[in-house]
Amino acid sequence: MNSWKETIQYERNRIIFEEELDSFLPDDILDFHVHVFPEDVIPAGESFTCAGHPIVSYDLDELRSDLTQIYPQRRSLAVCFGFPKVEYDLQRNNDYLADQCDRRQFFPLRLFDPQCDAMDSLLNDLESGRFLGIKPYPDYVRKPDVNQVEIHEMLPARAMEIVNQCGSIVMLHIPRKARLADPTNQRQIVALCRKYPDAKIILAHIGRAYYLKNIIGFLDDLKNLPNLYYDLAMVNNWEVMEHLFQTVSPEKIVYGTDIPLALGPGKSVEINDQYTYVTPVPWDLSISDDHGKIQFTSFLYEEIRAVKKTVARLRLPDRFVQDLFYANGMRLLNNA
Numbered sequence: 001m002n003s004w005k006e007t008i009q010y011e012r013n014r015i016i017f018e019e020e021l022d023s024f025l026p027d028d029i030l031d032f033h034v035h036v037f038p039e040d041v042i043p044a045g046e047s048f049t050c051a052g053h054p055i056v057s058y059d060l061d062e063l064r065s066d067l068t069q070i071y072p073q074r075r076s077l078a079v080c081f082g083f084p085k086v087e088y089d090l091q092r093n094n095d096y097l098a099d100q101c102d103r104r105q106f107f108p109l110r111l112f113d114p115q116c117d118a119m120d121s122l123l124n125d126l127e128s129g130r131f132l133g134i135k136p137y138p139d140y141v142r143k144p145d146v147n148q149v150e151i152h153e154m155l156p157a158r159a160m161e162i163v164n165q166c167g168s169i170v171m172l173h174i175p176r177k178a179r180l181a182d183p184t185n186q187r188q189i190v191a192l193c194r195k196y197p198d199a200k201i202i203l204a205h206i207g208r209a210y211y212l213k214n215i216i217g218f219l220d221d222l223k224n225l226p227n228l229y230y231d232l233a234m235v236n237n238w239e240v241m242e243h244l245f246q247t248v249s250p251e252k253i254v255y256g257t258d259i260p261l262a263l264g265p266g267k268s269v270e271i272n273d274q275y276t277y278v279t280p281v282p283w284d285l286s287i288s289d290d291h292g293k294i295q296f297t298s299f300l301y302e303e304i305r306a307v308k309k310t311v312a313r314l315r316l317p318d319r320f321v322q323d324l325f326y327a328n329g330m331r332l333l334n335n336a
């Protein structure tokens with residue numbers, strides 16, 4: 001089978017795994033950031049592009065199989081949520097995850113739409129344990145310019161009161177062009193964490209800080225918030241990780257990838273205080289390697305390489321690695 005996914009089905013990735021990752025990765029791996037959607041969530045005739053590779057579904061069977069092809073001989077678990085696009089069928093996506101996640105290997109979060117979601121259904125879903133938390137998204141606010149969205153619009157007070165009451169998780173993809181460096185975001189993250197102390201807020205992609213200047217100084221007001229956490233999904237930049245690992249308490253950091261996107265070939269790179277993705281095929285978020293100069297591996301393996309490099313530079317113990325890849329995330333799930 002010839003697939004766009006950069007897994008050990010290809011010899012080049014098997015070699016990376018054996019030579020670089022096998023001795024580093026712990027036995028148990030919990031990926032806290034995975035998107036899953038069954039057939040018929042996307043409107044007929046459309047597709048979702050994984051770094052330039054269109055897909056029409058990504059279900060739990062496919063995830064289960066892919067996990068064995070990226071982390072051989074590991075026990076791998078995942079926190080799963082749907083694809084937060086306004087045009088997709090949110091209800092079908094949520095129902096699939098609630099029904100199919102076994103809560104032993106796969107743990108469901110609920111897509112949350114502040115305009116269409118009923119509060120009694122949200123309360124019911126979180127209180128009953130049907131979901132362990134929510135996944136809001138800037139696009140659900142439906143502003144003409146998504147960069148003008150504010151966090152409180154993604155998470156209205158009545159929804160947050162329910163999340164807080166249930167002690168649930170919020171997987172937060174922050175809005176706005178300056179991301180972690182945006183002063184409105186900074187203020188609203190602090191306010192959110194303080195006002196809802198029992199909610200567990202996770203800044204996806206380390207607050208989308210994919211290059212060093214976007215993070216330096218911008219954890220100072222956040223690092224002591226006891227209910228704020230950080231996932232590493234799609235971060236390939238070891239300097240960003242190094243700053244995070246040195247600044248926040250270790251138990252606040254969870255491993256996450258953004259599968260299925262992260263299975264695609266490519267890397268996120270920093271250039272002149274900005275970032276872009278570089279991919280072998282055209283993608284609207286990337287610069288593509290038209291000349292075929294580079295043999296790529298997955299974003300996911302590039303992320304683990306960056307974690308490994310940071311751990312070595314900071315001389316962090318094995319325990320740090322085990323907790324990052326598993327225990328920190330499990331603690332969050334067990335308390336949600």
Ligand SMILES: [Zn+2]
Pocket residue numbers: 033035233258
């Ligand atoms: Zn994501």
